[in-house]
Amino acid sequence: MYTELFKLCGFEPEEIKKQRPRIERAFHKAGIVREDVKRAESRVRHSFDTTSPGVRKGLGIWMEQLLDLVLAREEGKKIVYPDYPTIPMMTLALNLASEDVYCQTPEIVLDFVMGQIFGKLNPILEAAETHGMPPASAMCALKQARLGGIVQGIVPVPDLLLGTGFYCDLTPKIDELLHEIYGVPMVIMDGCMDSSWDEFPEITPRRVNSLASEIRRAIDESEKVLGIRITDEVLNRSLGQFVDLWTALFGLWDYLKRDPMPMSLVDLAPVWWFSTTTERRGITEGFGVIAALTEEIKKKVDEGAGAVEKGAPRVLIMCHQATDPGIMRMIEEAGLAIPTTALMGITDAQATSYIETKYTTWEHRVANMLLSHGLYHSTSGLIHRYRELCKTWQLDGALNLYQFSCRAFCISPPLVKKSLEEDPGIPVLSLEGDMWDSRTYSAEALRTRVEAFAEMLRAAKAAKAA
Amino acid sequence: MNHPGSAWFDGMKMIFAGVDVGAATAKAVIFGGNKILGYSIIPTGHNVRIAAEKVTIEAIERAGISRSVHDLDYVISTGYARKAVPFAGKSVTEIICHAKGANFVIPEARTIIDIGGQDSKAIEVDEKGNVRDFVMNDKCAAGTGRFLEVMAGVLEVGSIDSMGPMSLGSRNPCRISSTCTIFAESEVVSLRAEGKTREDLIAGVHRAVGSRVALMARGLKISPSLIFTGGVAKNIGVKKVLEEEFGMDILVPEEPQIIGALGAALLAAAAS
Numbered sequence: 179m180y181t182e183l184f185k186l187c188g189f190e191p192e193e194i195k196k197q198r199p200r201i202e203r204a205f206h207k208a209g210i211v212r213e214d215v216k217r218a219e220s221r222v223r224h225s226f227d228t229t230s231p232g233v234r235k236g237l238g239i240w241m242e243q244l245l246d247l248v249l250a251r252e253e254g255k256k257i258v259y260p261d262y263p264t265i266p267m268m269t270l271a272l273n274l275a276s277e278d279v280y281c282q283t284p285e286i287v288l289d290f291v292m293g294q295i296f297g298k299l300n301p302i303l304e305a306a307e308t309h310g311m312p313p314a315s316a317m318c319a320l321k322q323a324r325l326g327g328i329v330q331g332i333v334p335v336p337d338l339l340l341g342t343g344f345y346c347d348l349t350p351k352i353d354e355l356l357h358e359i360y361g362v363p364m365v366i367m368d369g370c371m372d373s374s375w376d377e378f379p380e381i382t383p384r385r386v387n388s389l390a391s392e393i394r395r396a397i398d399e400s401e402k403v404l405g406i407r408i409t410d411e412v413l414n415r416s417l418g419q420f421v422d423l424w425t426a427l428f429g430l431w432d433y434l435k436r437d438p439m440p441m442s443l444v445d446l447a448p449v450w451w452f453s454t455t456t457e458r459r460g461i462t463e464g465f466g467v468i469a470a471l472t473e474e475i476k477k478k479v480d481e482g483a484g485a486v487e488k489g490a491p492r493v494l495i496m497c498h499q500a501t502d503p504g505i506m507r508m509i510e511e512a513g514l515a516i517p518t519t520a521l522m523g524i525t526d527a528q529a530t531s532y533i534e535t536k537y538t539t540w541e542h543r544v545a546n547m548l549l550s551h552g553l554y555h556s557t558s559g560l561i562h563r564y565r566e567l568c569k570t571w572q573l574d575g576a577l578n579l580y581q582f583s584c585r586a587f588c589i590s591p592p593l594v595k596k597s598l599e600e601d602p603g604i605p606v607l608s609l610e611g612d613m614w615d616s617r618t619y620s621a622e623a624l625r626t627r628v629e630a631f632a633e634m635l636r637a638a639k640a641a642k643a644a
Numbered sequence: 645m646n647h648p649g650s651a652w653f654d655g656m657k658m659i660f661a662g663v664d665v666g667a668a669t670a671k672a673v674i675f676g677g678n679k680i681l682g683y684s685i686i687p688t689g690h691n692v693r694i695a696a697e698k699v700t701i702e703a704i705e706r707a708g709i710s711r712s713v714h715d716l717d718y719v720i721s722t723g724y725a726r727k728a729v730p731f732a733g734k735s736v737t738e739i740i741c742h743a744k745g746a747n748f749v750i751p752e753a754r755t756i757i758d759i760g761g762q763d764s765k766a767i768e769v770d771e772k773g774n775v776r777d778f779v780m781n782d783k784c785a786a787g788t789g790r791f792l793e794v795m796a797g798v799l800e801v802g803s804i805d806s807m808g809p810m811s812l813g814s815r816n817p818c819r820i821s822s823t824c825t826i827f828a829e830s831e832v833v834s835l836r837a838e839g840k841t842r843e844d845l846i847a848g849v850h851r852a853v854g855s856r857v858a859l860m861a862r863g864l865k866i867s868p869s870l871i872f873t874g875g876v877a878k879n880i881g882v883k884k885v886l887e888e889e890f891g892m893d894i895l896v897p898e899e900p901q902i903i904g905a906l907g908a909a910l911l912a913a914a915a916s
Contacts, residue, residue: 592863610782621728626724626763627780630739635774 179212180205186222187295188234197245204248208332210296218296225294226501227445232471235633236448237295239463244291246459251304251334255280258295258405260287260340261349262320263554265367266456267544268340268393271416272400273458275408282457283322284333284499286378289614290451292332293501300617302326310355319615320500321352328356335360337627338403340396344369344389345554346586365399367392371556371586378559379527381549386537389545397541413540419461423453426468428524435519435571438484439492440475443516444506445485447454447499450522476570486515491574491635494567495519496594497581497613511579512632516577520560525552557590561597568602575635577602577628579611581608607631607640658717658916659709662741662908663696663732665725668761669787669875670695671902672703675909676717682707683902692725693903695700700731712890718916722906726763736911738904739767739778745907746871747773749897754867757886757894758903759857759876773907779863789857789876791825794847799842804879808863809879818848828852847881850894854885866893871895 180201184194205211226232248255258281259270272281293299306326307313327333339357343350343366348530350366357364369389373382401408417625427450433440451466452460478484490513498519499506509516531550537543549555554565568576578594581587595606609617659681664671670688674681684702688695700713710719713719713731721732722741731734738758745767746756764787765780781787792804801807804811810815818835820828832845853876870892877900887894897903 384853605777608779617688627739627778630737630775630778632736633740634778637774 180215183215183219184238184241185223185227186234187220188231188236188238189241189329191601197242197472200245200249203496204245206294207243207248209301209330210298214296215300221297222295225507226441230371230441230445230471232254232467232474233445233448235467239452239460239467239551240287240290240295240448243282243287243457243459243556244346245458246280247282247287248332248334250280250452252346254278254408256338257334258282258338258340258400258404259284259324259336261324261342261346261353262454263342263345264454264456264465265393265544266454266496267420268396269414270420270461271397271408272404273456273461274412274416274419276404276406279404279406280457283455284327284608285320286451286455288322288323288333290448294503294618299323302330302332303615303617305330309359311352318330318346318348318581319612323349323614324352324560325356328360328586336362338362338400339364341366342402343367344392346584364392365396365403367396367532371554372537373556375556375558378552378555378562379413379550381531381546381555382609385549386542387547389549390537390539390541393541393544394432394539408412417540417543418572420456421454421465423461423468424524424532426472427453430468430472430475431518431524433472433479436479438488438490439486439515439517440478440484441512442485442506442518443512444503445560446471447503447506448536454521464624487513489639490515491639492517492571493635494518494520494523494571494573494576495579495585495609496564496577497579498522500613502616502621504616504621505579505619505624508625509628512625512629513520513636514575514577514628514632517573518567518571520553520564520567523571525550525563525566525570527552527562527566527621545618546563557593561594562588564594564598565601568604570600570640573604576641577607577631578608578622579624580608580615581613582610583615585610605631605634655841658838658913659707659711660883660909660912660916661700661703661713661716661719661731662745662905662910662912663700663719663721663723664738664741664902664905664908665692665696665723666731666738666760666762666904667724668793669901670699670723670785671905672696672700673902673905673909674703674707674905675913676707680843680906681709683899683905688725689828692728693730696721696725696729697731701841709809718912720915722874722908722914733912734915736908738899739765739780740775741904741907741911742774743767743769744773744875744910745903745905746897747871748906748910750869750871750895751852752869753871755861755864755870756870757857757861758874759787759789759853759872759882760874761793764788764857764860764874766857766864767891768867770863777864781860783866787853787860789874791828791853792849792876792879792882794829795832795846798875799845799849801842801846804876807846808878808880808882809851811850812884814841814843814847816844817851818844820848820852827886835878850879850881850885854882858886858889866890868892869895871897872898875901875902
């Protein structure tokens with residue numbers, strides 16, 4: 179029943195045959211039945227460019243990541259669930275430290291595979307709502323997926339929870355709930371996003387030292403709980419692989435600066451998500467997919483092919499697809515090119531942090547890299563990031579599709595609008611949205627505003643050209 | 645609604661139409677020779693395609709023209725069902741159309757507040773009727789005509805329009821604190837049970853709609869030449885609340901409900 183779906187996701191018949199026992203066990207646990215598979219086939223065809231071998235392979239890795247996640251316990255793994263936003267270098271280090279460790283953010287796998295591919299995320303969210311979490315918009319649905327996956331028995335109970343409370347104050351709360359229900363040990367990397375306004379892009383040693391000490395503590399605790407050794411060699415290897423991955427990704431993103439924009443970001447999202455969750459498979463197989471997509475995109479540039487019309491206004495969007503590709507597709511249908519998102523682009527501050535030599539310990543370097551992102555530093559850091567991305571990518575506008583259920587993120591829309599309209603002087607449309615939950619927002623509900631914004635940007639672009 | 649200085653098409657032989665198929669009503673404007681030749685407003689009903697055709701036929705008849713909807717020189721559709729108008733050459737969002745239409749009827753208008761059946765929006769325009777910025781209600785019916793319709797039903801008032809004059813008799817408008825139509829309905833029912841007068845309840849409902857829309861519109865630059873369009877603009881009570889909120893007189897076009905359709909017709913003329 180699933181052969182066609184796996185073929186669509188880049189599997190060869192031999193691979194499907196080989197994986198059959200795992201697929202059947204995982205699908206059984208995840209409650210995936212024939213009608214879900216049919217729906218998934220239709221969603222993949224509708225949402226993604228299945229003529230692209232790279233896109234298909236990228237989706238295939240996600241399908242396998244679902245199998246890895248669901249079967250982790252019965253395959254004898256020591257399971258660690260880091261929260262999102264993750265510290266990708268830490269996830270990578272834990273995965274590299276021992277073949278016995280499976281370190282992955284389950285909510286991202288569930289959102290991507292059960293959400294984007296199967297369209298079957300809602301029962302998982304609803305399960306969380308019947309097990310102690312407030313309904314729908316009252317709580318970040320990403321955190322609902324973390325709990326819901328476990329209570330539904332899709333996702334195994336882990337051996338360790340790694341909370342990233344330095345950014346999101348909800349992640350420690352949900353991990354506390356999981357600790358209370360299942361008795362799972364938890365380590366929270368604490369912190370505070372407070373800083374003086376406009377301090378960014380300077381990252382003070384106070385902030386770096388504080389976050390670094392939390393990261394170090396989490397590494398030490400992980401070693402104790404899991405009974406493994408995370409050596410300096412492993413830590414440094416994780417950093418090297420992470421930088422290599424981002425370098426490869428940015429080589430790919432750079433082609434999106436071309437006009438017409440050669441590929442849709444919807445189709446590139448699967449590979450981007452590898453960089454944030456950095457589970458073993460995503461990293462080892464991800465490089466190959468990025469290389470394949472880079473070749474495809476080069477060819478499209480040579481042919482002058484575009485995912486949107488040549489000359490289409492180019493916009494930054496703040497939140498990109500996690501559960502529903504329909505919203506980004508609708509933005510493209512409105513005639514807007516989305517070459518980057520607030521999470522995907524790289525800024526000068528970030529690039530500098532990758533080669534920064536001021537800090538010598540692994541944890542200090544990681545802390546500095548995280549804070550240089552802007553998003554994890556402060557609201558002014560976030561705005562600085564948006565501004566730099568708009569300038570670097572020479573964008574015509576910004577669609578501040580903000581995550582309304584995220585306290586760290588939703589405070590900024592009026593400030594973002596005012597700041598970007600002043601410098602670099604581009605129009606901003608603020609749209610309330612939820613990248614983790616398609617129950618509250620849909621492409622159709624946003625369409626009129628996006629189309630009007632597109633018409634406005636086209637008129638402004640035409641006037642400028644005249 | 646003639647605009648002598650307009651740069652729009654000025655020939656009499658070509659006939660254009662703008663069709664605005666909204667959530668509650670469908671509107672059509674027949675335009676030619678730089679003026680409105682006829683218009684019509686009908687309930688949308690359950691079939692948007694039929695509504696679009698019917699309203700356009702009615703507007704053509706009122707314009708005194710013997711053409712079918714397919715013989716018009718160019719038609720642009722707008723409104724939430726804009727993509728379901730088979731005889732339209734193009735569809736344009738109602739935000740762009742309202743800006744054009746408002747600029748035509750009141751050229752000095754720089755801010756437009758439109759409250760329709762399903763949504764409310766505030767639009768900032770330049771001197772040519774181009775949209776500079778806009779905001780629109782997110783997902784909630786409070787602050788829309790639908791909210792007033794529900795309240796008209798609860799309070800057994802015939803129509804939204806007739807709520808306006810009734811509210812002017814209020815001495816002590818009720819405070820309707822909810823921003824949700826369903827919960828506000830419960831609140832109004834409770835207040836009615838407490839013995840509040842219908843006038844005070846209606847005035848409270850208008851205050852809830854007006855203050856919600858004003859809050860949304862304050863995200864834009866509000867200019868002194870503010871115009872109010874859409875079906876709710878016919879309600880004098882809501883207009884009064886908006887005037888109090890913004891501390892200025894608000895202009896309401898002769899027929900505020902057809903501004904989107906007019907804008908679509910103007911764009912159709914410009915496109916030819």
